[in-house]
Amino acid sequence: MVKEICGAKTVVSETAVRQKYERLTLALIARNLSVTTMESCTAGQIASLITDTEGASAILKGAFVTYSNEAKIRQGVPAEVIEKYGVYSAETAAAMAETCRRAFRADLGIGVTGSFGNTDPANADSIPGEVFFAVAADHGTECFRCAVPPQASRLAYKLYIADVIADYVLPRYAASSDSSSVVR
Numbered sequence: 813m814v815k816e817i818c819g820a821k822t823v824v825s826e827t828a829v830r831q832k833y834e835r836l837t838l839a840l841i842a843r844n845l846s847v848t849t850m851e852s853c854t855a856g857q858i859a860s861l862i863t864d865t866e867g868a869s870a871i872l873k874g875a876f877v878t879y880s881n882e883a884k885i886r887q888g889v890p891a892e893v894i895e896k897y898g899v900y901s902a903e904t905a906a907a908m909a910e911t912c913r914r915a916f917r918a919d920l921g922i923g924v925t926g927s928f929g930n931t932d933p934a935n936a937d938s939i940p941g942e943v944f945f946a947v948a949a950d951h952g953t954e955c956f957r958c959a960v961p962p963q964a965s966r967l968a969y970k971l972y973i974a975d976v977i978a979d980y981v982l983p984r985y986a987a988s989s990d991s992s993s994v995v996r
Contacts, residue, residue: 813955814902814944814955814956814957815954815955815956815957816956816957816958817956817957817958817976817980818958818959818976819958819960819972819973819975819976819979820972820975821961822961823963823964823968823972824968824971824972824975826967826971828975829861829971829974829975829978830861830864832975832978832979832982833861833862833864833865833974833978834864834865835982835986836862836978836981836982836986837862837864837865837867837868837871838865838867839982839985839986840871840920840985840986841867841868841870841871843985843986844870844871845871845919845920845985845986846871846872846873846916846917846918846919846920847862847871847872847873847918847919847920847921847922848872848873848874848875848876848912848913848915848916848918848920848921848922849862849875849876849912849921849922849923849924850875850876850878850884850887850889850908850909850911850912850921850922850923850924851875851876851877851878851922851923851924852877852878852879852884852899852908852924852925852926853924853925853926853927853928853943853969853970853973854924854970854973854974855877855879855970856875856877857967857970857971857974858875858922858924858974858977859872859875861974873916873917873918874912874915874916875912876912876915878908880934881894881899881934881935884899884904884908884925887911887912887915888911888914888915889904889907889908889911890907893907898935898936898937899925899935899937900925900926900927900932900935900937900938900939900942900944901925901937901944902944902946902955902956902957903955904923904925904944905923905924905925905944905945905946905955905956906923906946906948906953906955907923908921908923908924908925908946909921909922909923909945909946909947909948909953910923910946910948910953911923913948913949919949919950920947920948920949920981920985921946921947921948921949922945922946922947922948922977922981923945923946923948924943924944924945924973924977925943925944925945926942926943926944926945926958926960926973927939927940927941927942927943928940928941928943928960928963928966928969929941929962929963929966929969941959941960941961941962942957942958942959942960943957943958943960943973944956944957944958945958945973945976945977947977947980947981949985956976956980958973958976960972960973
């Protein structure tokens with residue numbers, strides 16, 4: 813099941829996004845929860861934000877930037893998923909999250925795919941501003957669709973969806989230092 817998720821109505825503050833990722837990274841370190849990403853439209857922005865915090869090597873197991881369909885398939889996303897559901901789909905985001913989590917044996921896997929400002933001529937399912945992401949953990953995989961409002965730059969688009977993902981992950985996986993509240 814795909815859940816609709818909303819972010820800010822307009823642009824987000826880069827400083828605020830960076831602060832969220834610092835809190836997230838420090839909390840994951842404190843809880844000894846590892847994370848990995850497989851990113852398409854964000855092109856590694858989420859992994860980069862995580863590694864901006866000292867000590868992130870303790871929890872970031874690795875990351876994949878899989879901008880093309882071929883790259884996703886080479887890293888283990890089943891071609892059948894992309895063919896059946898399209899590269900810009902919750903199913904592909906889920907496969908990305910599960911694939912990277914499995915590849916790096918991480919507690920959390922985050923997969924992100926979508927289109928930002930323009931239609932992708934290589935993929936018919938491209939809808940500008942539509943992004944799918946998934947978070948995979950031991951208890952299962954949750955999938956989301958987010959409509960991203962027009963942004964001024966590629967970086968602004970990446971920061972917008974990174975902010976949405978942080979808003980989802982922070983309260984669920986990093987909100988307290990009590991590790992009993994996290995399903996592992």
